[in-house]
Amino acid sequence: MFDIFGNFEQDLEKEKKAMERVKEAEIKKKAKQYEPSWEEVWITGYPTSTGNHKKGIFQTKITGKDAERLKAVKTAIENEEIGTEVESLKKFSKSHALNLYKKLMEIRRAEIIKEYIENMPDNYHLINTHEQMEWVENMLDVAYVNGQYVGLDTETTGVEWVDRTVGVSISFMNDTHVYIPYGHVTDVPQLTQGFVSKKLKKHLERQGIKLILHNSKFDAHMLLKDGINIRENIFADTMVIQAILNENEESFALKNIANKYGRFFNYHDESLTFEELFGKNPQNFIEADMRLATYYASKDTHLTLLLFQWQLSMMEKQPNLKSVYFDIEQKITPVCIDMEDIGFDVDFHFGEEYKNELQRQVDDLEVKIKKVFGDININSSQQLQAVLYDKMKLEDVSGKRSADAKTLKKLAKKEPRIKLILDYRELKKLLSTYIEPLPQKVRPDTKRLTGVFNQIGTVTGRFSSKDPNLQNLPYKARHLFKAPEGFLIYGIDYSQIEPRTLASMSGDSGLRHPYLEGIDLYATLASNTFGLEYEACLEKDDETWRKSGLPKHPRKMMKVGLLASMYGISVPSLGESLGISVAEAQKFMDDFYKAYPRMTEWMDEVVKFAEENSYVLTLHGRKRRFIGFKETARQYHAYVRRISNLLGRKLEDSDNIWRLEIPRDLKRKFWDVKKEYSRVARQAVNAVIQGSASEIMKIAMIKVREYLKTKEGWKLLATIHDELLFEIPVTATEQEIRELEAIMIDAVKLEVPIKCDVETAQVWGKGVPFAEYLEKGMEVFA
DNA sequence: GTTCCGTGCAA
DNA sequence: TATTGCACGGAAC
Numbered sequence A: 001m002f003d004i005f006g007n008f009e010q011d012l013e014k015e016k017k018a019m020e021r022v023k024e025a026e027i028k029k030k031a032k033q034y035e036p037s038w039e040e041v042w043i044t045g046y047p048t049s050t051g052n053h054k055k056g057i058f059q060t061k062i063t064g065k066d067a068e069r070l071k072a073v074k075t076a077i078e079n080e081e082i083g084t085e086v087e088s089l090k091k092f093s094k095s096h097a098l099n100l101y102k103k104l105m106e107i108r109r110a111e112i113i114k115e116y117i118e119n120m121p122d123n124y125h126l127i128n129t130h131e132q133m134e135w136v137e138n139m140l141d142v143a144y145v146n147g148q149y150v151g152l153d154t155e156t157t158g159v160e161w162v163d164r165t166v167g168v169s170i171s172f173m174n175d176t177h178v179y180i181p182y183g184h185v186t187d188v189p190q191l192t193q194g195f196v197s198k199k200l201k202k203h204l205e206r207q208g209i210k211l212i213l214h215n216s217k218f219d220a221h222m223l224l225k226d227g228i229n230i231r232e233n234i235f236a237d238t239m240v241i242q243a244i245l246n247e248n249e250e251s252f253a254l255k256n257i258a259n260k261y262g263r264f265f266n267y268h269d270e271s272l273t274f275e276e277l278f279g280k281n282p283q284n285f286i287e288a289d290m291r292l293a294t295y296y297a298s299k300d301t302h303l304t305l306l307l308f309q310w311q312l313s314m315m316e317k318q319p320n321l322k323s324v325y326f327d328i329e330q331k332i333t334p335v336c337i338d339m340e341d342i343g344f345d346v347d348f349h350f351g352e353e354y355k356n357e358l359q360r361q362v363d364d365l366e367v368k369i370k371k372v373f374g375d376i377n378i379n380s381s382q383q384l385q386a387v388l389y390d391k392m393k394l395e396d397v398s399g400k401r402s403a404d405a406k407t408l409k410k411l412a413k414k415e416p417r418i419k420l421i422l423d424y425r426e427l428k429k430l431l432s433t434y435i436e437p438l439p440q441k442v443r444p445d446t447k448r449l450t451g452v453f454n455q456i457g458t459v460t461g462r463f464s465s466k467d468p469n470l471q472n473l474p475y476k477a478r479h480l481f482k483a484p485e486g487f488l489i490y491g492i493d494y495s496q497i498e499p500r501t502l503a504s505m506s507g508d509s510g511l512r513h514p515y516l517e518g519i520d521l522y523a524t525l526a527s528n529t530f531g532l533e534y535e536a537c538l539e540k541d542d543e544t545w546r547k548s549g550l551p552k553h554p555r556k557m558m559k560v561g562l563l564a565s566m567y568g569i570s571v572p573s574l575g576e577s578l579g580i581s582v583a584e585a586q587k588f589m590d591d592f593y594k595a596y597p598r599m600t601e602w603m604d605e606v607v608k609f610a611e612e613n614s615y616v617l618t619l620h621g622r623k624r625r626f627i628g629f630k631e632t633a634r635q636y637h638a639y640v641r642r643i644s645n646l647l648g649r650k651l652e653d654s655d656n657i658w659r660l661e662i663p664r665d666l667k668r669k670f671w672d673v674k675k676e677y678s679r680v681a682r683q684a685v686n687a688v689i690q691g692s693a694s695e696i697m698k699i700a701m702i703k704v705r706e707y708l709k710t711k712e713g714w715k716l717l718a719t720i721h722d723e724l725l726f727e728i729p730v731t732a733t734e735q736e737i738r739e740l741e742a743i744m745i746d747a748v749k750l751e752v753p754i755k756c757d758v759e760t761a762q763v764w765g766k767g768v769p770f771a772e773y774l775e776k777g778m779e780v781f782a
Numbered sequence B: 001g002t003t004c005c006g007t008g009c010a011a
Numbered sequence C: 001t002a003t004t005g006c007a008c009g010g011a012a013c
Helices: A002-033 A038-044 A064-078 A094-118 A130-146 A193-204 A216-225 A238-245 A254-265 A274-278 A290-317 A319-342 A348-373 A381-391 A405-412 A418-435 A497-506 A509-517 A521-530 A544-548 A554-567 A571-578 A582-595 A597-613 A629-647 A664-709 A734-745 A770-781
Strands: A124-126 A149-156 A165-172 A177-181 A210-213 A234-237 A344-346 A452-454 A464-466 A487-494 A615-617 A623-625 A715-719 A723-729 A756-761
Touching: A064 A094, A094 A274, A094 A290, A124 A290, A130 A149, A130 A165, A130 A177, A130 A193, A149 A177, A149 A216, A149 A290, A165 A193, A165 A216, A165 A290, A177 A290, A210 A216, A210 A290, A216 A234, A216 A319, A234 A238, A234 A290, A234 A319, A238 A254, A238 A290, A238 A319, A254 A290, A290 A319, A319 A452, A319 A664, A319 A715, A348 A418, A405 A418, A487 A664, A487 A734, A497 A509, A497 A554, A497 A597, A497 A664, A509 A521, A509 A597, A521 A554, A521 A582, A554 A571, A554 A582, A554 A664, A571 A582, A582 A597, A597 A615, A597 A629, A597 A664, A615 A664, A623 A664, A629 A664, A664 A715, A664 A723, A664 A734, A723 A734, A734 A756, A756 A770
Parallel strands: A124 A177, A149 A210, A210 A234
Antiparallel strands: A149 A165, A165 A177, A452 A464, A487 A723, A487 A756, A615 A623, A715 A723
16 A cells, blocks of 8 residues: 555656756756856856856956956957957856966057057167267267266166176167167177177266166176176166155066156156066067167166156155165165175085085984874975874964974974974975075176175165075074185174164163163163162072062063064063063063153154154154054044043053953954054054164165275175175284274264174184184184 | 965074 | 064965
């Protein structure tokens, strides 16, 4: 009986399923015939023949660059610049769109090239005869005699040390712009490199000619290979000036600056970049139509001259900035060129030995680690996380499954074998980032290792360094660099330059006191903050502070504490880094600020200034701008007032916002604004101190360069923020070294004395105090 | 090949 | 939930 019903039910079920299949088939058929709309393809998506939903292109995961490309393609198709190139929009996928982007760029490029050639301005000239060269020389003469600006730029085979100049463009104030090729691959006649170099050398090295370039260091290095030294005549570098006018600039490429500000100097052009025109391979430029090359090259110097004149007018309105450029940055450029040209002497023998030794140790550790943690790639944080947190089930102390050194050190307390990974990381980093690659990066022509120093590499005024970064070499990697036979390396560093700057600028007599008296800064600060005797705060006294109940040695606390106040650290972070409780950290900072009221007041004033002006000023008038801070500050203070009203009392900095009895939504909004406000407030105070200290160094470097000109064989090798490195003949006298030190000390007059420490070394990083070297002689290095 | 992320070095 | 930087290796596209 049940069977019958069972069968019946089964039949019914079959029937139902059959009908569903028909329905599905119909849907599929419909979907197959379905032609998605333009909107669906890009934005909303549409149903597919398999019954799934096809996502719109913008609904899929897209990286920033691709998003831009896709938008460009969409717009180009909508404007009928290109077609979709598919029969059905169903075939229009993201990858198809990205392919279309390449085509689109190709079409635009061809279009622009054609246009450039057709519309060549009649004041752009190709120079390829002796008569024309004579004409150019005449104009250079006139410009020199009349003190007129001369725009200058080189075209090259690339940006490496092995690359060479293939042509030079020059722009004159009479609106004449020329390109002189000598290394192109072309049927068009060219003057020879030797001829052009000889002629240009005569004019470009003439003392006082006012050369205007964009990224002048590059051209200076390139021209030097043809025997032309322009570094003394770089009157203005428009890239550097732009950084003084706006340190927040997204891109300092000439074309980008021109596109952004061109309307202010009557330059209307959606100019393409070199890469957009010629692709990544410089060879394409060298082989390009000479008319196009002339157009492109001439336009660059033309543009540079126009940009400079606009920048000059902007600096006239802000005299501080004008002097920051002409008194500091302009004169720093040749110092950079010197350093980049000289470089370090490398100890290849030591490098080879050390490399092999490190390699052995790394291999050894790798074997041990794989035995313990399995066959994983130790360099992969992802794989390491999986082993530590999933396989070994270690406690996630960071809350983020971190595998960084800080976290691993904590984990190592429960699992000592993690120490192997820490050791591996340390040695592997040293080997693969420094010891192995650095010796290979020496310049082929000089066999010395040169880096690039960027005078506008930071928003505060400090230098940055790259290729390689000579400012962050670990101690052990510094040993790769030595003084050549007959020379010594000298390191002269400013002692506590940032605290001194703070003491000077804030006018806090308490802060100035230890410097004026020549006693220990941190012990003095600790003495005043904790109310202990000065003597008890020196680190040789390890007893008094214990009895007083302080959590750490007061001098050590003070070192971190002062740094904390200059960086604007949060109290919990200070507690963390000192290993004390938040309450203890809070009390510490309260006491510190109370002991140095003028310093505290000054910091508040800096923030207040930033709130009112959206920028702060350094000692020499450099600006650090915080766009939008006025508004952030307004919102922040409005929230503080609102919350204070709700609480019926003043909201304190030490209040924990999350524990207050106010609406949750308000807490979140306040938290976000406060975060941004505090971040900028920290940056503002730090920018004044760091920026002013960096100016002292820059001014010192300018004066040092003049001094070195009077010495045979003395070289400035590098700047590491508060330190200068020199290569100096062993024959140098104490008197001479003291003169050099004095130049740094006297570079800028502060309200406190400035002090330097001098170190002498044969190998970088293995130096001894100068006094010790004087006493013991070369023996001291044995 | 490009780009992002995590990590780690310096003052 | 600390300022300013740059380089490397892995991973995803």
